[in-house]
Amino acid sequence: MSAGPLPTIREVAQLAGVSVATVSKTLNRTGKVSEGLRERVTVAAQKLGYAPHASARSLRSGATRILGLLVADLANPYFLKLVENIERLSSAAGYSVILCNSAEDPEREERHLGMLLSQRADGAIVIPTRRSWNGRMAALSGLPVPGVLVDRRIEGLDLDSVTTDNLMLGRLAAEHLDGLGHRRVAVIMGSPEHQIARHRLDGFRAGFAARGVTLEERLIQKDNFSEEAGHAAALRLLSFSERPTAIFATNNHLALGLLRAIGEQGISVPEDLSVIAVDELPWAGLVRPGMTVVTQPSEAIAEMAVSTLLERISGGRSSLKNGRDTVSVQLQPALVVRGSTAAIRSRR
Amino acid sequence: MSAGPLPTIREVAQLAGVSVATVSKTLNRTGKVSEGLRERVTVAAQKLGYAPHASARSLRSGATRILGLLVADLANPYFLKLVENIERLSSAAGYSVILCNSAEDPEREERHLGMLLSQRADGAIVIPTRRSWNGRMAALSGLPVPGVLVDRRIEGLDLDSVTTDNLMLGRLAAEHLDGLGHRRVAVIMGSPEHQIARHRLDGFRAGFAARGVTLEERLIQKDNFSEEAGHAAALRLLSFSERPTAIFATNNHLALGLLRAIGEQGISVPEDLSVIAVDELPWAGLVRPGMTVVTQPSEAIAEMAVSTLLERISGGRSSLKNGRDTVSVQLQPALVVRGSTAAIRSRR
DNA sequence: CTGTTAGCGCCTTCAA
DNA sequence: TTGAAGGCGCTAACAG
Numbered sequence: 001m002s003a004g005p006l007p008t009i010r011e012v013a014q015l016a017g018v019s020v021a022t023v024s025k026t027l028n029r030t031g032k033v034s035e036g037l038r039e040r041v042t043v044a045a046q047k048l049g050y051a052p053h054a055s056a057r058s059l060r061s062g063a064t065r066i067l068g069l070l071v072a073d074l075a076n077p078y079f080l081k082l083v084e085n086i087e088r089l090s091s092a093a094g095y096s097v098i099l100c101n102s103a104e105d106p107e108r109e110e111r112h113l114g115m116l117l118s119q120r121a122d123g124a125i126v127i128p129t130r131r132s133w134n135g136r137m138a139a140l141s142g143l144p145v146p147g148v149l150v151d152r153r154i155e156g157l158d159l160d161s162v163t164t165d166n167l168m169l170g171r172l173a174a175e176h177l178d179g180l181g182h183r184r185v186a187v188i189m190g191s192p193e194h195q196i197a198r199h200r201l202d203g204f205r206a207g208f209a210a211r212g213v214t215l216e217e218r219l220i221q222k223d224n225f226s227e228e229a230g231h232a233a234a235l236r237l238l239s240f241s242e243r244p245t246a247i248f249a250t251n252n253h254l255a256l257g258l259l260r261a262i263g264e265q266g267i268s269v270p271e272d273l274s275v276i277a278v279d280e281l282p283w284a285g286l287v288r289p290g291m292t293v294v295t296q297p298s299e300a301i302a303e304m305a306v307s308t309l310l311e312r313i314s315g316g317r318s319s320l321k322n323g324r325d326t327v328s329v330q331l332q333p334a335l336v337v338r339g340s341t342a343a344i345r346s347r348r
Numbered sequence: 349m350s351a352g353p354l355p356t357i358r359e360v361a362q363l364a365g366v367s368v369a370t371v372s373k374t375l376n377r378t379g380k381v382s383e384g385l386r387e388r389v390t391v392a393a394q395k396l397g398y399a400p401h402a403s404a405r406s407l408r409s410g411a412t413r414i415l416g417l418l419v420a421d422l423a424n425p426y427f428l429k430l431v432e433n434i435e436r437l438s439s440a441a442g443y444s445v446i447l448c449n450s451a452e453d454p455e456r457e458e459r460h461l462g463m464l465l466s467q468r469a470d471g472a473i474v475i476p477t478r479r480s481w482n483g484r485m486a487a488l489s490g491l492p493v494p495g496v497l498v499d500r501r502i503e504g505l506d507l508d509s510v511t512t513d514n515l516m517l518g519r520l521a522a523e524h525l526d527g528l529g530h531r532r533v534a535v536i537m538g539s540p541e542h543q544i545a546r547h548r549l550d551g552f553r554a555g556f557a558a559r560g561v562t563l564e565e566r567l568i569q570k571d572n573f574s575e576e577a578g579h580a581a582a583l584r585l586l587s588f589s590e591r592p593t594a595i596f597a598t599n600n601h602l603a604l605g606l607l608r609a610i611g612e613q614g615i616s617v618p619e620d621l622s623v624i625a626v627d628e629l630p631w632a633g634l635v636r637p638g639m640t641v642v643t644q645p646s647e648a649i650a651e652m653a654v655s656t657l658l659e660r661i662s663g664g665r666s667s668l669k670n671g672r673d674t675v676s677v678q679l680q681p682a683l684v685v686r687g688s689t690a691a692i693r694s695r696r
Numbered sequence: 697c698t699g700t701t702a703g704c705g706c707c708t709t710c711a712a
Numbered sequence: 713t714t715g716a717a718g719g720c721g722c723t724a725a726c727a728g
Contacts, residue, residue, distance in 0.1 A: 006468075006492060008705055019715045024707060031708095032713060054467045055412065056705035058403040059720050069447070074432050077630070084422050087449050091456075096463055099417070099447035101435050108439075115444055119402045120354075144354060263636050282425070283631035288611050356721055367699045372723060379724095380697060404721035407704045 007048040016044035027052070058120065067095045067309065068116035068124035068145075070109065072152070074101040077252065078279045078298060079127055082150060085302030086125060093310060095122070104129045117144060123309045127151050130194065146312035150305050151296075152196065158326050160312065162305045164296040165330040166196050170203025170250075172294050172335045173276050177246045178211050181344035182274060186219035186244035188233045188254045194225070200250045200278070219244050230257025238265055238273075245344050246274035252281050259287065270342035280336070289339025297331045304329055355396040364392035375400065406468065415443045415657065416464035416472035416493075418457065420500070422449040425600065426627045426644060427475055430498060433650030434473060441658060443470070452477050465492060471657045475499050478542065494660035498653050499644075500544065506674055508660065510653045512644040513678040514544050518551025518598075520642050520683045521624050525594045526559050529692035530622060534567035534592035536581045536602045542573070548598045548626070567592050578605025586613055586621075593692050594622035600629050607635065618690035628684070637687025645679045652677055 013020045018037055025031035026041040033041070044050075058064040067090050071079050083099070090097050098121060102109035109129050116124055123146040130152075149161035177185055187204060190197040205215055218240075221233035230253060237244055238261065249255040255277035262269060269275050269289060277284075277293045284291040308327060361368045366385055373379035374389040381389070392398075406412040415438050419427050431447070438445050446469060450457035457477050464472055471494040478500075497509035525533055535552060538545040553563055566588075569581035578601060585592055586609065597603040603625035610617060617623050617637060625632075625641045632639040656675060 006465075009707095010705080020706080021708080021715060022713090025714090028707085034713065037714085051462065051466045053407070053705050055403040055406040056720090057707075059401070059407055059704090059722090060706045060708085062720080064403065066446075074428070074435070080422070080428060083447075084449060087422070087447055088451075091448070091460070091463075096446050096467060097448075098414075098444050099431075099435055100439070100445075101432060103436075112439070114399065115439075117354075117399045119444060283635075287631075287635065357723095358721080368722080369699060369701095369724085370697090373698090376723085382697065385698085401721050404704090405723075407706090407720090408722045408724085410704080 006053070007050045009050070009052070012041065012045050012048055012050050015048060016040040063122055064120050065095050066119060066121045067097050068100065068112075068119070068121040068126075069097050070100045070102060070112050070116070070124060070126045070128075072102055072109075072127045072129045073104050075103075077282050078296060079151070081280075081298040082127070082302050082305075085299050086306055089302060089306040093306070095310075102129050113143065121145055123147065123313045125150055125305050125309060128154060146309060146315075148305050148309045148312075150301060153328070155195070160308050160326050160328070162301050162308065162329045162331065164301070164333055166199035166333075167203035167206070168330075169278065169294050169296070169333040170200040170205070170248075171207035172203075172333060173200075173248050173278075174204045174207025176292070176335055176337070176341065177248070177274065177276065178208060178213065180246075180274065180341060182246040183213055183344075184219070184242065184244050185215065185246045185248065186221065186237045187215070188221045188230055188237075188247060188249045188258060190223065190225040190229070190251050190254060192222045197225075197250050204248060225251050225253050227253045227257040227260070230254030231261050232257070234258040234261035235265075238262075238267065244273070246276070246341065249275070249277045252277065252279050255281065255291070269340050274341040274344075276341055284336075284338070292338045292341040293336050294333050295336055296333050300331050304331065354401070355398045357398070357400070360389065360393050360396055360398050363396060364388040411470055412468050413443050414467060414469045415445050416448065416460075416467070416469040416474075417445050418448045418450060418460055418464070418472060418474045418476075420450055420457075420475045420477045421452050423451075425630050426646060427499070429628075429646040430475070430650050430653075433647050434654055437650060437654040441654070443658075450477050461491065469493055471495065471661045473498055473653050473657060476502060494657060494663075496653050496657045496660075498649060501676070503543070508656050508674050508676065510649050510656065510677045510679065512649070512681055514547035514681075515551035515554070517626065517642050517644070517681040518548040518553070518596075519555035520551075520681060521548075521596050521626075522552045522555025524640070524683055524685070524689065525596070525622065525624065526556060526561065528594075528622065528689060530594040531561055531692075532567070532590065532592050533563065533594045533596065534569065534585045535563070536569045536578055536585075536595060536597045536606060538571065538573040538577070538599050538602060540570045545573075545598050552596060573599050573601050575601045575605040575608070578602030579609050580605070582606040582609035583613075586610075586615065592621070594624065594689065597623070597625045600625065600627050603629065603639070617688050622689040622692075624689055632684075632686065640686045640689040641684050642681050643684055644681050648679050652679065 009020050009023050013023045022033060022037055023041050026033045026038050069086055071083060073079055087097050100112035102112060106129050125148050127150050147159050149159050151163055153161045153163055187201055189201050192198060208215055223229040223233060234257060249258045267273055277291050279293060280295045284293055357368050357371050361371045370381060370385055371389050374381045374386050417434055419431060421427055435445050448460035450460060454477050473496050475498050495507050497507050499511055501509045501511055535549055537549050540546060556563055571577040571581060582605060597606045615621055625639050627641060628643045632641055
């Protein structure tokens with residue numbers, strides 16, 4: 001709203017009666033400046049409402065203090081949490097965040113990547129789209145800025161990554177259900193091509209195997225990650241004559257479909273059926289009974305992603321230039337017990 | 349990961365055997381270039397993986413093609429929807445979005461505003477923090493870039509704004525409940541200092557008044573917008589000997605607290621009590637029975653906000669320079685009927 | 697149609 | 713301790 005162009009460093013210098021170099025040194029606290037001049041410069045800058053022109057500074061310095069944040073699906077509440085935390089941490093570290101949502105569309109992802117390149121973002125945090133796994137990784141591996149993959153890894157891609165330990169996640173769910181005495185347990189797992197879903201299933205299977213229990217294959221429902229698929233899978237499971245006593249839904253969309261099916265069928269949770277899901281769903285505490293879930297450590301993941309990225313950035317322009325190998329961190333999930341799971345003997 | 353610095357326009361020119369001006373004209377489709385050269389330039393740029401340096405371009409052209417998006421609270425699902433839509437539309441229009449979350453903290457808001465100024469964002473879309481209403485608008489009114497206020501207006505601030513018609517929102521809720529025969533209705537309204545809450549209440553009151561019904565003041569619960577407050581207010585309302593037959597929660601946090609209280613008290617919805625809330629809560633269709641809500645037109649609001657802002661931007665550097673008065677658009681909410689409201693006679 | 701050139705605002709030598 | 717000057721990559725005005 002204020003009129004005209006913004007003041008430049010030159011105008012500040014003029015008003016303070018010094019050279020632009022002195023202004024620069026003063027405002028950036030680089031180099032020695034006498035007390036008197038420092039004062040005059042500060043006042044002048046204040047009076048003019050001077051704000052350094054980031055583009056000019058970047059052009060000169062080679063760094064933009066911008067991070068790209070490329071998210072596979074903003075509507076996913078788990079990713080949203082990551083976004084919140086990443087924005088907060090980046091901002092606190094003095095970086096601006098350019099937000100890009102690829103909405104699980106590899107084309108949008110690629111366009112956004114090109115844009116981030118043009119903007120010369122100092123680094124990028126990427127939750128890649130699912131479909132980019134099949135060879136579409138070129139754009140990512142060619143990323144000329146330090147990049148960190150979050151939540152989803154891409155095998156064979158030489159990038160730092162921070163993910164949940166999904167094997168452990170499955171195992172935690174298994175141990176909980178096993179401890180409650182469940183033996184006939186089902187899994188709604190989404191797409192078996194998805195590494196995360198596979199890991200969660202493998203961990204779940206391993207957890208039961210460690211206690212000598214083998215999962216029935218017919219109780220493992222594979223399809224895709226939509227709520228619709230979860231709903232359909234749940235209906236199938238519930239129609240079996242020997243119904244499972246517990247169901248593990250490996251993803252929040254699937255859990256939603258599962259709950260819908262349960263509601264429609266008039267099944268009582270946890271009396272007739274125990275249910276365990278993944279992620280701290282925003283409504284996990286709201287539905288009656290509260291959902292028992294295995295949560296991913298979103299805050300720790302965000303922290304690790306940002307710190308890893310910032311280290312790379314300060315380590316050198318190119319991601320791998322400083323000789324450090326790529327790091328691939330897996331953080332531990334946790335069990336949150338609420339009302340949707342119960343000991344099996346309470347059942348009949 | 350690729351080594352070394354990125355190619356500049358000069359290198360493209362060299363490889364194509366032309367001048368930098370020709371490269372610039374070709375790539376920007378500005379000015380005439382012969383077919384042969386166009387081809388050579390395109391190929392050279394492609395081969396080098398050239399991406400124009402946004403900072404350099406901005407410095408020269410005065411425009412950054414960056415929009416600031418300053419959100420009062422990312423965790424609010426309604427704001428998230430706005431963010432999603434705004435990102436999508438901006439990106440489609442060729443703008444990058446710098447996301448800032450002020451988390452209802454005016455200090456963070458102000459810092460972010462300063463950062464956007466330094467970045468020389470071409471414009472900003474702002475959902476202001478609540479507390480900034482009391483005089484803290486200086487930073488906003490001094491915004492040296494075109495800005496659009498979204499969802500929350502600030503009286504006396506000369507900025508474009510796009511909001512929901514909250515009077516109409518309250519009225520829609522009232523008409524729906526009235527049509528179902530409810531007369532003893534309650535409102536959990538949040539803070540009366542908040543303009544939005546006041547408007548919703550006023551509209552609600554007016555809607556009933558138009559049918560000759562006057563709201564009982566003791567049934568209008570005012571406090572703040574937290575889930576806790578909603579919970580407490582709900583408990584108070586439900587403890588009255590003459591219980592309300594319907595409750596209107598003016599905000600999604602309040603609705604959450606209300607639902608929790610209802611669950612604890614073992615009250616049946618909609619048999620014992622009709623409930624109507626605001627916004628398309630992500631779980632609105634999930635809880636049994638589905639929540640009847642008055643929704644804000646988030647997509648239309650995002651569209652209007654972006655288009656208004658882009659018009660301002662193309663209209664001139666300073667927001668009001670092109671002589672156009674500030675526009676203040678109010679978009680219409682809509683009623684979505686689900687299972688949480690029912691005719692009163694079904695009650696006993 | 698194509699090339700040459702002057703800055704956009706800033707930081708950083710280098711000289712005083 | 714302070715000032716003068718060059719140049720980051722690009723676009724636009726001007727010259728050929």
